[in-house]
Amino acid sequence: MSRVFFASELEGTALYWRIERRDGVALGFTGHDRDLWFDGLLHRAAPGMLPSAIRRNAGLEADSAEVEGALSHDAISAADLAAGRFDGARIIVGVVDWETLERALLYSGELGTIAQEAAGFSADLQSAKAALNIDPVPRTSPTCRAVFCGPGCTLSSARFTHEGVLAAIDPETNRVAFTGAPAPEALAGGSLRWIDGPQVGLAMEVIEAGVDGLLLDLAIDPATPIGSRALLREGCDHTLATCAARFGNAANFQGEPFLPGMDLLARYPLAPQ
Template sequence: MSRVWFKDEAETVATFWRVLRADGVTLGFTTHDRDLWFDGVLHRASPGMIPSSIRRSADLEPDSAEVRGAITHESIAAKDLIAGRFDGAQVRIGLVDWKTMENAVIYAGAIGALTEEDGGFSAELISRKAELQRDAVPRTSPACRAAFCGPGCNLNPQRYTHEVTLASFDAFSNAATFAQALDPANCAGGMLRWLDGPQTGIAMGIMAGDGAGGLLLDIPIDARTPLGARAMLREGCDHTLNTCAARFSNAANFRGEPFLPGNDLLVRYPGPVR
């Protein structure tokens, strides 16, 4: 039987919230005045960080929540917020009895917009019910809608993922060159995730080649990144039928309608038959 919270006038209850970042790091915080260990996560005492408002409803409308706090704990630094380490991170907010460690999650979602001002931060949380607003039936498109090596594409991601080491980088153009031989055309549209250096765990998009064997990245490379730093590189795909057939021999799994007539076909003026 689940516990009924706040049924008594005085209870040993504190709020906790847990952040599961995309780079695999899990952070826990609590409004209690000492650290709490439960569910295999150490929740650091941080009374200044509290959920300012949580609204839950029984209908299908997404719940809303917001968290405000001071950037005082070493686990949440302004440079990490700016670097995007918390973008899209999963969030769990709940109640915990700091005597028995009995706990319950009252909100689950993901971090949306993050703002930093005067040494504090505000995080907008997106409820998991927002996923219900997605179209049940995919819309037509000339390009493939499937994520490269994801569901629907069905290609083996291991075949197109490589461990590379940094040989050099140009801070002005934000281009990185790696010791391994890479085809910039195949890497364009792909992703690079660092395994070493100050940006460990950060994923960067590969925009194109720089014409000199390097790869242009969409996030600035930290100047402290040492040469020889390792990274995982996933090749890219332009999501066209020609590439799917010629490069990957995967046209049977193409998730697009390249030959479907567009709306302009309905408004064309008829011409004489010749």
Template sequence: MARQWLSRELETVATWWRIERTDGVALGFTSHDRDLYVSGIVLRAAPGMVPSAVRLTGGLDADSADITGALTHDAISKADLDSGRYDGARIAMGLVDWESLETLQIYAGTIGSVGREGAGFSAQLRSAKTALEREIVPRTAPTCRAEFCAGGCTLSAGRFTHEGRLASVSDDRSAVTVTAQIEANLLEFGTLRWVDGPEAGMTRRIEAVSGDVLMLDRPVEAGATPGARLILREGCDHTLETCGARFGNAANFQGEPFLPGNDLLTRYPSPAA
């Protein structure tokens, strides 16, 4: 028979969280006053972490929850929050009996926005139901809607992935130069994934390329040194010309470049010459 949680006046129950970051690191926490080993992961004692009321519904509206806590645990640092290591991380939370180690999962989703307030932090959680909010019928657009080397694009990611090394970092740490067997201009709108250094495992978007300089979406953390290994992914500007001429993939272009748009409707007629 299934256990009836919180059915007695005195319970040996605590809250647990499991976080899987996008850089491959998995972390576990519990509101209990000592560490617990559950389902192959150590739940570190983090009494300062407090869950809000979790709202679960049978409808299509997204379930709501959030977490607040203090930056007192070594695994949750100001630097990691600021660098975006927790953005988009998968999270599950529930109840655990600290004597029998029996668990109950009551919420699963991803971490949305993370904010800091003094010596503490707060994180908004997005449930799996948020996937139902996506548009079923895509809007027309002159550019391709497919993510490069992902669903709909059909191109192989391995074909456009290259190994490289860090050559230098700009003074304001917003741009880098790299050493790789690829022309720098082909990396525009691509990604740079760190293998070594303080940002190991993190992926940064290459927003623009100027000569051999790659401008990133976030400043590089202090401590990144020349010679650090990188994994570089080429980018695409999502135009039909690039899709056909550079990649030979126009047959899978996910856009409508020849469909008249609103700009055509706003044109004024001109008298015949």
């Protein structure tokens, strides 16, 4: 918009911020004392949540910002923060005229490190410039560097994703078992994403798979009912032997399994006996 904010001494403006989680949930908040509806989203009044100074520059240095607030809204709970529902979420911060709903964007990026402090939380915000700090040059490794069914791997994720129905759960050992799932050895090193139950939308890694079920990296909610569904992604140990024998994908192997290691430098000739 062409609106210039803070051009006069008194204006009806308020800050707003929007959080778009990776599971598709969008949350809106505003520092105004009543809810505001715009951009197809209800922005709830949350005067206890305030962003700190937002620093933007025209150079390549990463823009920085931080948001702090109290865990007073049901939409942001300590349990959801601990479960990782907000990790990597996209965030937008702006200013809005609460009378005309004219608005201007101040900052956009992703949620970085989230820390809980007593009854509140703080989160670092990372702008798109943070991607410039990633080193694009691959390092040599005997195992495949590509994410299974990701860029470089070229395999179809749909081919190795199965919908399973929860048949057994053991919160003490953090293991689950599914019907309709492939053999346990195929799920070793894989992942699952819940599409039913109290942890719907959450993704978990499979640490170990066997006859006792799948051992997950995140705690299972004991209230998860039998019959809950999940999308199970098969795993890969990233070795050339598995890539060739199991997947027939050795041509796209992203590693150097035959490159001599550092121990080659320590070798020396021995006199014949």
